[in-house]
Amino acid sequence: MLILYWTILRLKRWRRCCHNIRIMACHIHHWAAILLAPLLSAQVRYDLLLKHGHVIDAKSGLSAVRDIAIANGRIAAIAEDIPAESAVKVVDVRSLYVTPGLVDIHTHVMTMSGLRGSLVEDQNVWADSHTFRAGVTTVVDAGSSGWRTFEEQKRRIIDHSRTRILAMLNIVGAGQGGGASEQDTGDMDPKATAAMAKRYPGLVVGIKTAHYRGPEWTAVERAVEAGRLADVPVMVDFGDFRPERPYEELVTKKLRPGDISTHMYLGRVPMLDENGKLRAYLREARRRGVIFDVGHGGGSFLFRQAVPAIEQGFPPDSISTDLHTESMNAGMKDMLNVASKILNIGMPLDDVIARVTWNPAREIKRTDLGHLEVGAVADVAVLRVEQGNFGFVDSYGARMNGNKLLVCELTIHDGLVVWDLNGLTREDWRGLGKYDKMQDRRWDSTYGPLSKKQK
Numbered sequence: 153m154l155i156l157y158w159t160i161l162r163l164k165r166w167r168r169c170c171h172n173i174r175i176m177a178c179h180i181h182h183w184a185a186i187l188l189a190p191l192l193s194a195q196v197r198y199d200l201l202l203k204h205g206h207v208i209d210a211k212s213g214l215s216a217v218r219d220i221a222i223a224n225g226r227i228a229a230i231a232e233d234i235p236a237e238s239a240v241k242v243v244d245v246r247s248l249y250v251t252p253g254l255v256d257i258h259t260h261v262m263t264m265s266g267l268r269g270s271l272v273e274d275q276n277v278w279a280d281s282h283t284f285r286a287g288v289t290t291v292v293d294a295g296s297s298g299w300r301t302f303e304e305q306k307r308r309i310i311d312h313s314r315t316r317i318l319a320m321l322n323i324v325g326a327g328q329g330g331g332a333s334e335q336d337t338g339d340m341d342p343k344a345t346a347a348m349a350k351r352y353p354g355l356v357v358g359i360k361t362a363h364y365r366g367p368e369w370t371a372v373e374r375a376v377e378a379g380r381l382a383d384v385p386v387m388v389d390f391g392d393f394r395p396e397r398p399y400e401e402l403v404t405k406k407l408r409p410g411d412i413s414t415h416m417y418l419g420r421v422p423m424l425d426e427n428g429k430l431r432a433y434l435r436e437a438r439r440r441g442v443i444f445d446v447g448h449g450g451g452s453f454l455f456r457q458a459v460p461a462i463e464q465g466f467p468p469d470s471i472s473t474d475l476h477t478e479s480m481n482a483g484m485k486d487m488l489n490v491a492s493k494i495l496n497i498g499m500p501l502d503d504v505i506a507r508v509t510w511n512p513a514r515e516i517k518r519t520d521l522g523h524l525e526v527g528a529v530a531d532v533a534v535l536r537v538e539q540g541n542f543g544f545v546d547s548y549g550a551r552m553n554g555n556k557l558l559v560c561e562l563t564i565h566d567g568l569v570v571w572d573l574n575g576l577t578r579e580d581w582r583g584l585g586k587y588d589k590m591q592d593r594r595w596d597s598t599y600g601p602l603s604k605k606q607k
């Protein structure tokens with residue numbers, strides 16, 4: 153009996169003891185949670201983490217496998233190993249290339265001009281329909297608007313676009329009206345054009361002259377004067393190539409260092425001599441600092457110009473599309489198709505990427521773009537180089553075979569995913585139960601309209 157009583161007593165004490173231990177454990181757990189909470193949450197420092205991708209950043213010269221973390225719309229870290237626990241969203245991008253968001257400095261995206269029958273009205277396209285799917289996060293509208301139409305087009309287009317649209321003002325005040333309006337030297341006012349450019353620094357990044365047919369240099373000279381007054385580069389689409397104003401003189405004398413000759417592989421550019429050798433003045437012009445840009449477009453890129461020129465050491469400084477309705481479904485297609493052509497002609501991938509990111513950003517003096525330095529705006533493209541049999545078509549309809557094709561898997565703009573070709577950021581639907589729309593605003597803008605964060 154005594155033994156039984158003693159046993160019950162021990163059991164009660166033991167249970168009380170256990171109870172106390174449980175309470176103590178509960179307290180420890182409680183206080184630990186309070187004390188460690190800031191530490192634990194501090195570990196989740198990033199909104200988005202791309203792991204194991206091959207990062208190509210021309211500005212820093214980096215071309216190696218790295219992890220890259222994004223927070224608050226900015227590049228937050230690049231390192232060989234960033235812990236997965238440190239990010240809200242982790243995406244495995246092994247075997248893919250991680251580059252800055254592409255910068256296309258020759259596009260036509262000012263739609264809805266209201267100018268019936270004009271080039272702007274007939275041929276311009278809505279940027280968002282073409283950009284993110286090709287890794288492009290910034291475009292420059294090359295001369296759709298002039299000083300008299302820019303603010304209206306800004307209000308209608310730029311302010312509503314998700315793609316970052318910058319602009320070069322046409323030296324013609326009315327903008328790119330096509331036909332006679334582009335010949336109207338009476339509407340080419342360098343002072344008014346420069347004044348409008350200076351009103352929007354960083355947004356207006358250059359002056360454009362295009363399609364001029366006159367025998368003298370008026371259009372080029374007025375554009376260069378506006379560029380000088382506003383301290384921005386000039387981009388020239390030379391229009392008619394007339395003997396009175398030779399292209400050679402344009403690039404060796406008329407343009408300043410930093411000015412841009414677009415449509416560099418146009419058929420009319422005197423590029424090769426009768427023996428197929430690159431003409432010497434082109435190298436002289438490049439030594440002067442004149443920029444040569446692709447500007448593919450509907451009629452401005454021929455393999456018979458581009459291939460020998462690149463093979464003889466005259467590659468483009470920047471690759472651009474000249475995107476509009478007559479180029480988008482023809483030989484040009486999109487930025488990555490144009491870049492793939494240059495890649496297949498033989499330029500190494502790192503050099504191609506420089507020409508669609510850091511080079512064009514520098515050309516338009518937007519050195520905040522086109523690179524992946526910590527602190528930079530988080531515009532990022534994740535690209536795949538497909539191997540296979542591909543065909544590329546030029547502006548006259550000639551074909552070139554190739555075995556590499558650049559494809560955009562993922563585009564990130566201002567730190568948010570805006571294009572995800574194969575659902576790299578997504579979960580398999582079978583594991584999600586009765587799911588609803590999934591959009592984490594910290595890293596995802598694929599489905600939603602513009603958020604305040606983006607603006």
Ligand SMILES: [Zn+2]
Nearest residue numbers: 258294449474
């Ligand atoms: Zn153009």
